[in-house]
Amino acid sequence: MSLLSSAYIVSADLTGQAKQWEVTSSPKVVPLKTPRSRVDKSISKQTTRVPDVNDVPPHTSGSASSGELSRTVTSESTDTESAVRRTRRRRSRLKRRAAPKKMNFLVDGIKDGYNLGFRKKCVESFLIVGLLVLSVRHSFAVVEENFKFIALCTGVLSATLFWKQSEWSMPSVLYIYIFPTALTLADYPQYLCLNLLISVASLPLPSSILANIVICLSPTTPAVYYVYTSTTEIVGALTTTSLSQTETALAGALLTNLFLNAQNFDMVFLRAFMLGSFFSLWPSRPLVLKIIELTRRPRHKRPANSDKLKMQYALGIYAIFVFNILVFVRWSLQRSLGQDPFIYMANYLFLTEPSKKRLGLLLYWATWLSICIPRIQRLSAGWTLDIRRKVWHGMVVGMFLIGGVGQDAGFVAISMSIALTLFLLSEFVRATTIPPLGMSIHTALTRYTDERDTCGPIIVSHIFLLLGISLPIFWSYSPAGIICLGFGDACASIIGRRYGRHRWFDSKKTLEGTAGFILAAFTGLQITRHLLPGYDHILGTDLSTSWTLLAATCTAILEATSGMNDNVIVPVYMYVLLRLGTTEKF
Structure with a gap:
């Protein structure tokens, strides 16, 4: 048992939220229906026997005449033959109906899969593949320069995934193998080969085979495989069931890039x-x-x-x-x-020289936290869970968008790195109940947890919120994560729950919430570009209004259809689209 899985049992026992499975004492007995074919066989077995001449019907006496006995036998044999003929006719009708029934069963199965998420997965897959196409178009010179290596890695990926079809599903496989590549082409094309090697290292193959494949593809960088696999194993051991397999693979790829490519x-x-x-x-x-x-x-x-x-x-x-x-x-x-x-x-x-500005930002953030946190803790008891969670999204806008990235983006990035480290350490203290802060942190965070936070020992919501905001800032000082989560995601949730009537396929997301996301994200991007100082160059002076609307729309649709954690994937998706809409390098 891993360290945090043991801590998960402890935290579940302390809060009384551990699942208890109860077995009913008197299970309901459901009568079984005998299949039609089995009944027909039993009828044929009972009716195909021809009575013997010496058999005496039960209603006749032993002194009955031979004529009466022969007439009785003849009538019974006639009834038996007619029953056999009826059984055969019924079997022939069943055989004629067998093919249409199988076809109907197949069609019904396709309809059920189509209704239970097939359309949603198709839309999500289309958005991810479309992002890759736009990224290739954006950095076509890099793709053309490394075409042979890309073709070789693509062949290995395609052959392995075709061979191991039972070990992956759509669209999770797209997030593991396509999403990091699209991000690399959009922002860091010089690291394309490295991320292709990471994609190969994440294939569902034995470790010895994968190590040899990676070394054969790139003999000069054998450390990529070992860094990625070690990082993924550590993340999986620490988080256990809190992260899905796709999220663990993405976290491993992100940390591998951080460890090998950190330059800023x-x-x-x-x-x-x-x-x-x-x-x-x-x-x-x-x-x-x-x-x-x-x-x-x-x-x-x-x-x-x-x-x-x-x-x-x-x-x-x-x-x-x-x-x-x-x-x-x-x-x-x-x-x-x-x-x-x-x-x-x-x-x-x-x-x-900018020391006064940085000290002023620290004072500004401390004032926000000292005012907002006590008020939220005091007033959130009467709020719904959704309002309690989304109010932190709005708080992020006030802290980092109005007074932060536009004034000193580098200082905000350093502050984000320190805050992210403190969040991870505080979650470790909470999950393992280390005194004197473990139980206090656990009590403060419990009221903001949802079903995704009960999958394992880690409460991921607040960590993913800060990660989704900070990743675009780390990469190019972009406020895309703040706008996406602070404007779009918050408005989509509030509008969808209050006014939503028309649902996306079979999900809980509504068309009204998606429309609110588009309107809020587009408005936030336009206000940030034209009204707030310092953001015109960060977002790109050649970023058009139509491309901004396209980015907001595609991001809103992904938020409505994605099965991944939307606090990380959705803001990164918006960030990549915004980077593809400009030719400026940051």
């Missing part, structure tokens, strides 16, 4: 924080397991000093993390920055 200032900080967090988990694992063991015991079986023991173990865990930050993270950043990171950050905040 903010990405260097994020890489150091992520690696430091990973390296802190291994030495702290025994202490965490002891805390989990004490928490799972009933209160009457715990030691008298159990709270004191848990606090001692928690202090040891915190000491390991602090030591790792002061040693490993500091060394990694010093190697990348060329000087001590603490001195660098002090100069960055206090001694450079």
Whole structure:
């Protein structure tokens, strides 16, 4: 049992939300219907026997005459023959009807699959494939330059997926193998070959075969396979069932690109924080397991000093993390920055020209948090779950769109990397119930969880919200994630639940909510470009209004039809479309 799967049992027991399966004591007995063919066989067996002459009917006496007996036998044999003929005619009619019944069954099955999500999957697949086509058109020179390598990787992917058809489904396979490639072509075409190797490394094949295939395709970069597989295994072990297989593969590809390709200032900080967090988990694992063991015991079986023991173990865990930050993270950043990171950050905040602006942003964010969080906690008791969740989306707009990215995008990116690291560490503390903050964080987040947060030990909503906002900022300082989630997704949810009448196929999403998404996202993009200072160059001066409307529309349709977590996939999709609509390089 993994570390966080044990923590999941603990958190479920503490909140009383563990699922209990009950078996009914008196199950309902349903009478079974005998198939028609079986009845016909029994009739034929009973009626095909020709009575013997010596058989005496039960209503006759032993002194009956031979004439009467022969007439009785003749009438009974005639009835038997007519019953056999009726049975044969019924069988022939059933045989004639067999083919149309099979055809009707096939047609009904296709109709059921069509109604139960086939149309939705077709629309979702069309949007992903269309994004790849636009990305290839956008970076056609890079595709033409690496055509042989692309053709070779495409052949390996196609042959393997055709061979292993039972191990993947649509459109999940498109998110694993096409979506990262489209993103790379739109923003970082120089890393196209690397991401194609990552796609090959994620194929459903044995590890020994995959390693040899990746090395044969690119002998100079064998580390890609080992970094990707190790990262994916770590993410899968930590999250267990909280993430789907597709989400785990995408997280592994994202972290692999971060570890191998981090060049920007903010990405260097994020890489150091992520690696430091990973390296802190291994030495702290025994202490965490002891805390989990004490928490799972009933209160009457715990030691008298159990709270004191848990606090001692928690202090040891915190000491390991602090030591790792002061040693490993500091060394990694010093190697990348060329000087001590603490001195660098002090100069960055206090001694450079835009220091006043950065300190003003910190004060602005602290004011937002100190005012909004207590009010939301106090007023959210009377709100629905959807309103309680979407109010944080609106808060993001006020914090980072109005006062943030347009003023100092680099500083916002560094702040996002620190905030994302703190979110991950706080979720680790919550899931493992490490005192004194574990239970407090758990109680504060429980009221904002939905069905996606109960699939495993990790509450993913707040992490995915921050990730969807920060990824476009990390890549090119784009506010696409803020606009998509703060304007589009929030309005779509509120309008769809209040005024929605016409549903998308067989999903819970409504056409009215999609229309609200399009209107809100398009309006947010236009306001950001033309009214807020500093965003005209970030979004691209040659970005047309028609392309902006197309991006908002396609993103809204994907939000309505996608089965993935919309807090990450949808804003990244909008970001890629907006990047494809401009020729400027950032």
